Amino acid sequence: MASGVGGIRVAEAKDVTRLERISTHSHVRGLGLDDALQPRHNSQGMVGQLEARRAAGIVSHMIKEGKIAGRLILLAGAPGTGKTAIAMGVAQSLGDDTPFTSMAASEIFSLEMSKTEALTQAFRRSIGVRILEETEIIEGEVVEVAVDAPGGGGGGGGGAKAGKLTLKTTEMETVYDLGAKMIESLTKEKVTAGDVVTIDKATGRVTKLGRSFARSKDYDAMGPAVRFVQCPEGELQKRKEVVHVVSLHEIDVINSRSQGFLALFAGDTGEIKAEVREQIDAKVAEWREEGKATVVPGVLFLDEVHMLDIECFSWLNRALESDLAPVLITATNRGITTIRGTHYRSPHGMPLDLLDRAMIIPTKAYTEKELKAILAIRCEEEDVEMAADALDLLTRIAKDTSLRYAMHMIMAASLCCRQRKGAEVEREDVKRVYGLFSDLRRSTRFLLEYNKQFMFSELNEDGSAISAADKEAAAGGAGGAASGKMEEA
Numbered sequence: 001m002a003s004g005v006g007g008i009r010v011a012e013a014k015d016v017t018r019l020e021r022i023s024t025h026s027h028v029r030g031l032g033l034d035d036a037l038q039p040r041h042n043s044q045g046m047v048g049q050l051e052a053r054r055a056a057g058i059v060s061h062m063i064k065e066g067k068i069a070g071r072l073i074l075l076a077g078a079p080g081t082g083k084t085a086i087a088m089g090v091a092q093s094l095g096d097d098t099p100f101t102s103m104a105a106s107e108i109f110s111l112e113m114s115k116t117e118a119l120t121q122a123f124r125r126s127i128g129v130r131i132l133e134e135t136e137i138i139e140g141e142v143v144e145v146a147v148d149a150p151g152g153g154g155g156g157g158g159g160a161k162a163g164k165l166t167l168k169t170t171e172m173e174t175v176y177d178l179g180a181k182m183i184e185s186l187t188k189e190k191v192t193a194g195d196v197v198t199i200d201k202a203t204g205r206v207t208k209l210g211r212s213f214a215r216s217k218d219y220d221a222m223g224p225a226v227r228f229v230q231c232p233e234g235e236l237q238k239r240k241e242v243v244h245v246v247s248l249h250e251i252d253v254i255n256s257r258s259q260g261f262l263a264l265f266a267g268d269t270g271e272i273k274a275e276v277r278e279q280i281d282a283k284v285a286e287w288r289e290e291g292k293a294t295v296v297p298g299v300l301f302l303d304e305v306h307m308l309d310i311e312c313f314s315w316l317n318r319a320l321e322s323d324l325a326p327v328l329i330t331a332t333n334r335g336i337t338t339i340r341g342t343h344y345r346s347p348h349g350m351p352l353d354l355l356d357r358a359m360i361i362p363t364k365a366y367t368e369k370e371l372k373a374i375l376a377i378r379c380e381e382e383d384v385e386m387a388a389d390a391l392d393l394l395t396r397i398a399k400d401t402s403l404r405y406a407m408h409m410i411m412a413a414s415l416c417c418r419q420r421k422g423a424e425v426e427r428e429d430v431k432r433v434y435g436l437f438s439d440l441r442r443s444t445r446f447l448l449e450y451n452k453q454f455m456f457s458e459l460n461e462d463g464s465a466i467s468a469a470d471k472e473a474a475a476g477g478a479g480g481a482a483s484g485k486m487e488e489a
Contacts, residue, residue, distance in 0.1 A: 024084075024407070027381040031089040033057040045377055046089055048370035049082050055361045056086050060093045063327055069297035070325035072316075074305070074355070076332055076348055077363030080403040083331040086363070087301045090329065099128040099247055099298030099326070105307040116315050117271045123319060124248035124277075126326035128296035129284055131244045138176075138199040139238060140167035141212045141231045142191055147183055167197075169232045182206075196229050201237075245296070248324065251280050281324065298326045305330035306349030309341035313351050320357060330358075371398045371406075378407050384414040385424035393430050401439040409433050 031053050032043030039046075039053040046053060052075070062068045075083040091100040101122055108118045147163035163178040165186070178186070182199075185206045191197055194215030198207045210227035256276045287293035302308075308316075319325060337349045346352055366374065372395040379386045386394070390413070398406035409430065416429040438446065447454065 024404075025088045027377050028085050028088045028092060030092045031057050031060065031086070033093075037061060042373050042377075044089070044092075045381075046082075046085065047373045047377070048366050049086065049363055052077075052082075052086055052361050052363045053089070055359075056090050057093070059327070059329075059359070060090045063094060063098060063297070063299065066297070068327060070320050070322065071327050072320060072354070072358040073327065073329045074332070074348070074350075074358040074360045075329065075363060076360055078365060079333045081333075081363035081365060083333070083363055084303060086361075087303075087329055087331060090299065091301070094299065097128075097245065098296060099126050100301070101126040101298070101326075102301040102303070104303045105305050105312075108308070108312065113271050115309075115312055119312060119315055119319070120277075121249050121252075121272070122300055122302075123326060124252060124324075125250075126298040126300040127248045127324055128245050128298055129248060129251065129287075129293050130296055131246070131287070131293045132291075133242045133244065135240055135242055136201040137238055137240050138167065138201060138236050139209075139232045140169050140174075140196070140236045141214075142166070142193050142195045142197060143168050143173065144193055145186060145191060147178070167236055169234060169236055171234060172236060174236055196232065247298075248280065248284070251284075252277055255280060295324065297324075300326050300328050302328065302330045304332065306332045306334045306337065307340065310339055310351065311341065313339070313354050317354055317357070366403065368395060368399050371395050371403060374403065375406060375410070378410055382410055382414070384410055386410070386413075387424050387426050390425050390427045390430050393427055397430070397434060397439075401441065405439045409437070412437065 027045040030044035032040050032046035037057045039050045108115050111118045143166035161180045161183050165176045165178050189206050189208050194212050196209045210229040212231050213228050252272050256272045332348045334349045336347050339346050394406050412433045413425045413429040416432050417425045
């Protein structure tokens with residue numbers, strides 16, 4: 001919109017709002033455990049699954065303490081029992097210092113590299129290297145910044161800029177000579193008298209920490225972004241320990257590409273030679289011995305692990321025994337099924353020798369009370385006001401169908417409520433959405449009823465499914481009939 005004042009059009013400024021996406025597990029803030037690692041029934045977005053959450057809490061605590069690495073954790077349970085939510089809770093409880101990589105097992109087959117290379121990169125992305133570096137800095141409060149006019153005369157400004165910077169702490173005050181580069185850095189950061197700054201002696205980088213409390217009354221009005229800090233104590237020149245945390249995969253990419261760290265922004269990094277990784281592992285081991293770096297084993301979460309094939313499982317068997325191996329958390333909803341790439345059946349679709357290495361955490365179906373609590377949390381997360389009777393109906397639907405189906409209905413019912421200009425979602429809104437969107441059971445019933453109207457329907461006349469043996473027999477019969485007709489021709 002624009003308004004005209006005296007023939008001048010003035011554009012109105014629009015507030016820029018941050019777009020926050022609400023995902024399936026955005027309500028999970030942690031595992032919901034107390035200091036004794038005992039699970040609370042409803043805490044940090046987690047409801048129920050007390051035994052599974054306590055087991056995951058013990059694993060998380062051991063990872064924080066650096067007690068375990070190269071272990072396999074398997075979250076096994078029926079669909080909709082919160083396996084991924086528990087893994088996300090582990091990620092939240094570990095914090096930002098511990099690397100956490102999450103991916104679906106099927107992603108490995110869609111990347112433009114070999115399966116083992118994709119798994120190797122995922123493993124090394126989950127291992128952090130904390131590098132310690134000592135730097136000399138100058139930290140103090142700016143008393144005065146004086147810049148001399150460039151020499152040369154004639155107003156051309158041909159000479160180099162020069163100036164002086166006066167810094168002080170609570171105990172001392174010093175004047176520093178400035179060159180053109182430092183003057184440019186100070187001008188770029190808009191440093192003025194009263195600012196508390198840090199200057200890196202090696203790079204000349206200037207960082208403004210804030211305004212000194214002693215100069216807080218210099219101006220009548222201050223912007224909300226102004227930060228006040230105390231005047232530094234002690235000497236101006238100090239030695240500061242800087243900690244950089246990078247993953248092994250990032251070091252691999254930087255050392256294997258000509259463009260250096262810019263290769264991290266190029267997307268697909270391609271395959272990395274084994275020789276490069278061996279050199280990096282040797283260098284990291286050297287840094288560890290010298291005390292310059294420490295290795296932080298993180299977590300790799302592989303969802304739908306039954307999608308891996310026998311080659312990937314064999315690689316995992318070997319990789320978990322490596323010195324540099326993260327904690328591998330996997331999840332599956334399969335029972336006794338065929339191992340992909342073989343004709344053998346096994347629990348969870350995983351080889352028995354790999355299952356022997358796993359610490360299995362089972363998840364159980366939610367009770368009706370727990371389903372209601374989860375749906376109430378999701379309503380709050382999605383900012384939906386829902387009446388008590390509507391929430392009761394939604395809980396009954398979740399029990400009869402699935403939790404995911406009921407969660408999808410929340411926003412749809414909210415839109416129906418908004419359409420009729422209602423204040424909160426009523427029972428009728430939930431009923432309307434339930435009539436618009438079918439669940440699995442009703443969709444299957446519809447298919448059985450109108451089976452003949454669909455293409456390539458594979459049902460017998462009595463409504464039972466055609467087995468694989470029947471398909472082969474039918475294909476063989478069709479082939480025999482076709483060959484008979486050919487012979488007659």
